[in-house]
Amino acid sequence: MRNAVHDAVWSGSWVAERLGVELVGDDTLRSLLGLALRRNPKRAHLLVSNVLGKHVPQSPAVVYGHGFRLGRRVAELLSPAEARAAVVLGYAETATGLGHAVADGLGTAPYLHSTRRPVAGIAPAGGFEESHSHATSHLLLPEDPALLAGDGPLVLVDDEFSTGNTVLNTIRDLHARYPRARYVVVALVDMRSAEDVARMERFAEETGARLDLVAAASGAVRLPEDVLDKGQRLVAAHETRSGAFAGPQRPAHVVRVDLRWPHRLPDGGRHGFTPAHRARLEAALPEMAARISDALPAGVRRVLVLGFEELMYAPLRLARELEQVADAQVRFSTTTRSPVLAVDDPGYAIRTRLVFPAHDDPADGPGERYAYNVAGGGFDAVVAVVDSVADTPALHAPDGLLARLGAHTPHVLLAVVPSYVPHAPERPAMLPEPLRGPAFSSYPPEEVGWLLQDLSDVTLEAPTEEREEAIQSGGAHYAESLPVEYQPSEQYQELFHAALATSAARIAQAVGVVTETVIAERSPRPVLVSLARAGTPVGILMRRWARFRHGLDLPHYAVSIVRGRGIDANALRWLAAHHDPRDVVFVDGWTGKGAITRELAQAIEEFERKEGITGFDPEIAVLADPGSCVRTYGTREDFLIPSACLNSTVSGLISRTVLRADLVGPDDFHGAKFYRELAGADVSVTFLDAVTVRFPEVADTVGTAVKELMAEDRTPTWAGWRAVERISEEYGIHDVNLVKPGVGETTRVLLRRVPWKILARAGAGADLDHVRLLAEQRGVPVEEVGELPYSCVGLIHPRYTRGATGADGRAVSV
Numbered sequence: 001m002r003n004a005v006h007d008a009v010w011s012g013s014w015v016a017e018r019l020g021v022e023l024v025g026d027d028t029l030r031s032l033l034g035l036a037l038r039r040n041p042k043r044a045h046l047l048v049s050n051v052l053g054k055h056v057p058q059s060p061a062v063v064y065g066h067g068f069r070l071g072r073r074v075a076e077l078l079s080p081a082e083a084r085a086a087v088v089l090g091y092a093e094t095a096t097g098l099g100h101a102v103a104d105g106l107g108t109a110p111y112l113h114s115t116r117r118p119v120a121g122i123a124p125a126g127g128f129e130e131s132h133s134h135a136t137s138h139l140l141l142p143e144d145p146a147l148l149a150g151d152g153p154l155v156l157v158d159d160e161f162s163t164g165n166t167v168l169n170t171i172r173d174l175h176a177r178y179p180r181a182r183y184v185v186v187a188l189v190d191m192r193s194a195e196d197v198a199r200m201e202r203f204a205e206e207t208g209a210r211l212d213l214v215a216a217a218s219g220a221v222r223l224p225e226d227v228l229d230k231g232q233r234l235v236a237a238h239e240t241r242s243g244a245f246a247g248p249q250r251p252a253h254v255v256r257v258d259l260r261w262p263h264r265l266p267d268g269g270r271h272g273f274t275p276a277h278r279a280r281l282e283a284a285l286p287e288m289a290a291r292i293s294d295a296l297p298a299g300v301r302r303v304l305v306l307g308f309e310e311l312m313y314a315p316l317r318l319a320r321e322l323e324q325v326a327d328a329q330v331r332f333s334t335t336t337r338s339p340v341l342a343v344d345d346p347g348y349a350i351r352t353r354l355v356f357p358a359h360d361d362p363a364d365g366p367g368e369r370y371a372y373n374v375a376g377g378g379f380d381a382v383v384a385v386v387d388s389v390a391d392t393p394a395l396h397a398p399d400g401l402l403a404r405l406g407a408h409t410p411h412v413l414l415a416v417v418p419s420y421v422p423h424a425p426e427r428p429a430m431l432p433e434p435l436r437g438p439a440f441s442s443y444p445p446e447e448v449g450w451l452l453q454d455l456s457d458v459t460l461e462a463p464t465e466e467r468e469e470a471i472q473s474g475g476a477h478y479a480e481s482l483p484v485e486y487q488p489s490e491q492y493q494e495l496f497h498a499a500l501a502t503s504a505a506r507i508a509q510a511v512g513v514v515t516e517t518v519i520a521e522r523s524p525r526p527v528l529v530s531l532a533r534a535g536t537p538v539g540i541l542m543r544r545w546a547r548f549r550h551g552l553d554l555p556h557y558a559v560s561i562v563r564g565r566g567i568d569a570n571a572l573r574w575l576a577a578h579h580d581p582r583d584v585v586f587v588d589g590w591t592g593k594g595a596i597t598r599e600l601a602q603a604i605e606e607f608e609r610k611e612g613i614t615g616f617d618p619e620i621a622v623l624a625d626p627g628s629c630v631r632t633y634g635t636r637e638d639f640l641i642p643s644a645c646l647n648s649t650v651s652g653l654i655s656r657t658v659l660r661a662d663l664v665g666p667d668d669f670h671g672a673k674f675y676r677e678l679a680g681a682d683v684s685v686t687f688l689d690a691v692t693v694r695f696p697e698v699a700d701t702v703g704t705a706v707k708e709l710m711a712e713d714r715t716p717t718w719a720g721w722r723a724v725e726r727i728s729e730e731y732g733i734h735d736v737n738l739v740k741p742g743v744g745e746t747t748r749v750l751l752r753r754v755p756w757k758i759l760a761r762a763g764a765g766a767d768l769d770h771v772r773l774l775a776e777q778r779g780v781p782v783e784e785v786g787e788l789p790y791s792c793v794g795l796i797h798p799r800y801t802r803g804a805t806g807a808d809g810r811a812v813s814v
Contacts, residue, residue, distance in 0.1 A: 010034070011048070013347035019230050021045055025191075025219015032189060032217055034349030037235050037341040044231020045221070046340055048349035049188060052159050053316060054094050055340070055350060055372045057304055057331035060319035066216060067098045067157075070186050071105015073214050074155055077184065084108050085152025086184075090269060091159075091166070092116055092138060093337065097312030099157035100269055102186055104278065109155065112147055113269040114138035115310060117389075118363050118606035122271060122422045123666075124566065125177075138170075139606075143271040143422040148174060153182040161187035161215065164196050165734055168203055172735075173564060175207055182210045190215035199734065235341050254402050257295045257383070257415045259288045259318075266420040267387050268313050281317065289321035292383055297411050300328050300380035306371065306405070307334030308386040309360075314417050315385035328380070335371045335401065342372065352376050354404045359394035360387075363605050371401070374408065381411035387419040431574045432669070434557060440674050441652035442682050447540045448652070449557045451571040452532065455658055455671035489777075495770045496650075496683070500642040500690050502766065507641060508694035510623045510634025511538070512702030513709060515545040517632055518585050518621050520710070525552065526585040529575065531596065531620070532558040532672065533651040534744070535588040537643045537684070538623055541691055542587060548695050555579065560657035560670035563595055563737070566603035568670045572616065581615030585632075588622050589641055592745040593724040593736065594629030594716075596620070626742050626790050627720025638791040640767040643687055644744035647751060648675050652684045723789045727759070731795060738796040741789075743767060749794030750774040756797040757781045761788040768792055 011034030015021055023029055034048040034056070050056050053063035075083050086106060090099020090113035103111035118139060125140045125148055142148060154174065156167055167185055190213060192200075204211035224230070262284045266273055296303065305322065307315030312334050323330040342353035352375040358367050374382065382405045386395065391414075394400055405412050434449030435441070441450060518526050530539030536558045546552040559571040575584055591597060601618040608614050620630050626638035643650045655673040658664070664671055724739045733739060740749045749755045750771065758775050760768055762784045771792055775782050 009346040011050070011347060011349040014343060014345050015045055015348065017347075018234055019045065019227055020224040021227065022222040023219060024222060026217040028217045029189065029219045036348060036350040037231055037238075037343075038339065044228050044235075045223075046349075047160055047162075047189070047191070047221070048340075049159055050349075052094060052188065053097060053307075053312065053332045054159075054334055054336060057333040057373055057377060060305070060316055060323050060330060060332040063097070063332055064101050064316055064320050066188060067101025068105040070098075070157075070188075070214060070216060071102040071107075073105075074102065074184055074186060075106050077212060077214065078153060082153050082182065085150060086155055087112065087147060087150065087152065088155040088157060089113065089140075089170070090157045093310045093312075095157050095159045096268060096310045097307070097316045097334075098159055098188070100273065100313035101316075102155065102157045103269075103273070106155065108275055110147060110275065111269040111273040112140065112142050112271075113310070114140055115270045116363065117270070117310070117360070118602070118609050119270065119422070122610070123569070124606070140174075141271055141422075147272050148178050150178075151180050153184055154180060155184045155186060157186045159188050161185065161190045161192060161213070162196075164192055164200050168200065169735070171203075171207070171209075171211075175209070180209065182212075184212045184214060186214045188216050190218040191220055193220065238341060238343055253406065254396070254412045254414050255295055257292055257413050259291060259415050259417065260284075261288070261417050264420075267417045268311055268420075270310065271420060271422050273313075281314075285317055285321045286325075289318055289325055292318065292322055292413065292415065293326045295413055296326065296328070296381055296383075300411065302377075302379050302381075303328045303330050304374060304377065304379045304382045304409075305330065305332050306374065306382055306384050307332070308384070308390055309335055309337060309369070311385065311387050311390075311417065318383075318385060318415070322383075331377075331379070333371070333373065335369055337367075337369060339368065339370060340372065344376075354401075354408070356399060356401045356404045357394055357397070359392050359400060360390035361392065363602075363609075369401070371404070374405070376408070379409045381413060382409045383413040383415060385415045385417065387417050389419040391416045431570055431577075431667075434574075437652065441654050442679065442684050443536075443540065443652040447543065447556065448530070448536055449555075450532070450654070450672070451557050451559045451568065451574055451669050452657065452672045453664070453669045454674060455663060456673045456676070458663065458671075458673070492770065492773060495773060496642055496646060499640055499766075499770060500687060503640055503642060504690045505694045505698060506639065507541075507623065507691045509698045509702060509705065511541045511545050511691065512549070512634075512695065512698055513705050514621050514623060514632060514634040515542045516549070516702060516706045517709065518542070519546065519550065519552075520706070522585050522617065522619075522621075522632070523583040525583060526554060527575070527579045527583045528554055528556040528587055529584050530556065530558045530587045531561050531600075532657050533648075533654050534590075534643070535586075536651055536654070537687060538589050539587040540688055542621075544688070544692050545695060548692075549699065558654075560659070560672070561596060561600060561603070562657065562659050562670070563599055565659055566606065567600060569603075569607055569610075570667065570669050572604075572607050573611065573613075576611075576613045576616075581613065582617070584616055586618070586620045588620050589643065590622055590624040590742060590744045591620075591627040591629040591633075591720065592741045593721045593739070594627050594718060595737070597629045624742075624744075628717040629720065630716060631714045633714075638742050638789075640743050640770070640791075644747045646683070649678055649681045650684055650687050653678055653682055719789055724793075727793060727795075731798075733795065733798040735798065738798050740794040740796065742793075743771065743791050746771055746792045746794035747774070749796055750778060750780065753794075754797045755780045756795045757783055759783050759785045759788060759793040759795065761791050762786050764791045 010030050015035035036046045036048050038046050048055050051066045086109045088103040088109045088111045090096050092114045096113040103109045122141045125142050125145050265280050305319035319332040340350050342350045344351050350372050354371040358369050434451050436445035437443045528539045530536045539556050543554050543556045546554050559568050561567040604616045604618040621632040623634045625633035625636045653675045658671040724736050728736050728739050760782050
C-alpha cells in the first residue's frame with residue numbers, strides 16, 4: 001500500500017544510494033530527516049523533515065512538541081529578564097508554525113514571522129533576501145512597529161540551518177535599525193559546515209552581539225563532486241513516471257465547518273502574535289476542535305488536517321486539539337510552494353504529490369502549489385484549513401485543491417480562518433507640491449519637480465569610513481546618513497569633461513532609443529518619474545528628446561527609492577492624485593544587478609494592495625541595462641555615462657535621498673539636501689546641454705535602432721544577478737549587496753563607500769580611466785578578469801572595520 005509504514009527503511013536511502021549522499025551526525029538525524037530530489041542548479045537534494053508538519057504528515061503532538069521543547073531550551077539559556085524581553089521571529093513559509101511553537105515554549109515572548117504576502121494596510125518594517133533568491137523573499141509586517149524595536153534578545157527560528165546566510169542577512173538588516181546585544185538562532189537541525197560556523201562567529205564578533213544556537217540535532221551532508229549532474233539526470237529520468245496525481249476534473253463535495261474563530265484574533269504571526277493572543281486562542285481551541293470533530297463522518301479512522309503554506313500554526317493547534325478529542329488517528333501537514341520530485345518508494349521521503357493552482361492571488365503571480373504524501377495516505381477524511389484570503393473560486397475549481405483532495409479521500413472538510421487585517425492609520429488628505437529650482441536644485445523649474453522634502457539645514461554627513469563601519473556593523477542603514485560630498489581634483493574634472501566629449505553622442509543615441517521605445521510601447525504622453533538621484537539627469541534628457549523630436553512637453557518628477565525600504569509611498573500617492581498611473585514611466589540611469597528593479601516591483605505591488613490604487617507599471621526605463629534586468633532600455637552595453645563620475649554636482653546639486661524616522665514621518669516625502677555652496681563646481685546643466693546638442697546628429701540612427709530593438713527578444717535574463725552571486729561566493733563575500741556591478745555602480749563604490757577591490761574586464765579601455773584614477777587615489781587594487789559581463793565590478797569591503805584588511809584578495813582578515 002502507498003505510504004505504508006516501513007520502520008526498517010530510512011526515507012533517505014533511495015537518494016543516498018543513487019547520489020552517493022551521506023547523512024552524518026547525531027543518532028537522531030535519520031529519524032528527523034529523509035531525502036528527496038528537486039530540480040535546482042545549486043542543490044540537487046532536499047532534506048525533508050519528518051517532524052515539521054510540512055511535507056510529511058505527522059502526529060500534531062510530535063510536530064508541536066519539537067518546537068515547544070526548543071522554546072523551553074531557549075528559556076533555560078536566557079536569564080529571566082532576557083526571556084521576558086525576548087521576541088521570536090520565524091521564517092516563511094516552512095518555519096511559521098515551528099516559530100510559533102518555540103514562542104509558546106518560551107512562554108512570555110511575542111511572535112512575528114516573515115511573509116511573502118504583501119498586505120494592505122501595513123508598511124514593511126524590514127525585508128531581506130535569501131542568498132539564492134532573485135527577489136526579496138521575506139517581508140516583516142508587524143502591526144506594531146515597536147515589536148522589533150526593543151533591546152531584548154531576538155530569537156530567530158528556521159526548520160533547517162544549512163549555511164547561515166539567510167539568518168545573517170536577517171540580523172544584518174534588523175541590527176541596522178534595531179541594534180541589540182543578543183541573538184539566539186533556533187532550528188530543528190544544524191547542518192552547517194565548519195566554514196559556515198566560523199563565518200557566523202566572525203559576524204558575531206563584528207556586530208559585538210552575542211549569538212547562540214539551539215538545535216534538536218546536528219550533523220552534515222556529504223556530497224560527491226558530481227552530485228548536481230547526477231541529481232538532474234535522476235530528476236529528468238523520474239519526472240514522467242513520478243508519483244504526481246492530477247485528480248478529477250470535477251468539483252469535490254466539501255463540507256464547510258464554521259469554526260467561530262474569535263473576533264479580531266490574528267490567524268498567525270504575520271503581523272505579530274502576543275501572549276494575550278495566545279491566551280485567547282488557548283481558551284477557544286476546545287470548542288473549535290469540537291466543531292471539527294462533530295462534522296467528521298462517523299467511523300473515520302484516519303484524518304489529515306491540512307494547513308496552507310504560511311498558515312501552519314492555527315491548523316496545527318486545531319489538529320493537536322482534535323487529536324485529543326477525536327476517536328481517530330490525526331495527522332498534520334500543509335500545502336507548499338516548493339516543487340519536489342515524488343517517487344513511490346519506501347526509501348524516498350516524498351512518495352506522492354498533488355498539484356493544483358495557487359488560490360490566494362499571490363504577489364508573484366499564478367503558479368503551481370503542492371501537497372505531498374497525501375494521496376495514497378489512507379486518509380478517510382481531510383480537513384483543509386485556509387485563511388479567508390485563500391478561500392477563492394480557484395480553491396473550489398475543478399482543478400483546485402479541494403477537487404484534488406476529493407479524488408483521494410471520501411470526505412473533504414473546509415475550515416476558514418479569517419485573515420487578520422491590521423488597522424490602517426489615517427493620513428492627511430493633502431500632500432505638499434513638488435520642490436523646484438532654483439529654490440531646490442540648480443535645474444530650471446520646468447525640467448523636474450522633486451517629490452522630496454528639503455533637509456538642507458540638517459547635518460547628515462559622516463566620513464565614509466565611519467558610515468561604512470556603522471552600516472556593516474548594523475548600527476545604521478545607509479539611507480539614514482549621507483557621505484561627505486566628494487570634491488573632485490582638477491585631474492578628475494578633466495577626466496569628466498574628456499569622457500563627456502567622447503560619449504555625448506553615444507548617450508544621446510541611448511536617450512533617443514529609450515524615449516522612442518517608451519512613447520511607442522508605454523504611453524504616447526508619458527509622465528516621467530525619475531528615481532533620484534541618478535535617474536534625474538536621464539529623465540530630463542528624455543524630456544528634452546520628446547520635445548526635440550515630437551514637440552511634447554512631458555511632466556517630469558523625481559522620487560526616492562531606498563533599497564530594503566521601498567519607494568516613497570507618499571510620492572506615489574501624490575502622482576496618483578495628479579496623473580493617470582498608467583502613464584507613469586519610472587526612469588533610472590542604468591541597471592547593476594537589478595536590486596532596484598526588484599525593489600520597485602515589490603513596492604508597487606504592496607502599494608496597490610494597501611491603497612487600492614492600480615495602474616503603476618514597475619518596469620524601469622534606463623539608458624543602459626548591462627545586467628539584463630528590464631525590457632525598456634537604450635542599450636545593454638556597459639559603458640561610461642559621465643553623470644556617474646560625479647555626485648551632486650552633476651545632479652542639480654541634490655544629495656542622495658534620506659530616510660530616517662526622526663526626520664521623515666509616515667506622512668512626509670523622503671528627504672534630501674540642496675548643496676547651494678557647491679554652485680561653483682556645478683556641471684549639471686553643462687552635462688545636459690552637451691548631450692542635447694548631439695540630438696540632431698543621431699536622430700536618423702535612433703529611428704533605425706528602435707526598429708531593430710523592437711524586433712528583438714528583450715526578455716530580461718538576469719545574467720547580471722547570476723554573475724554577482726558567483727562573484728560574491730568566489731571572493732568569500734557572501735552578501736550580494738556588497739557587490740556593485742557596472743561602471744556606474746563601481747564609481748559610486750569609490751566615491752561613497754569603502755572599496756575593497758575593483759574587478760575590471762580584461763581589455764576595457766578609456767571608459768575605465770576615471771575608475772582607475774579614483775582607485776589609485778584611494779589605494780584600491782584593480783584586478784583584471786577575463787570573463788566578466790560588465791566592464792567592471794566594485795567590491796565593497798565585506799567585513800569593514802577601520803582596522804580591516806584584505807590582502808589575499810579572496811578573504812578578509814580581521
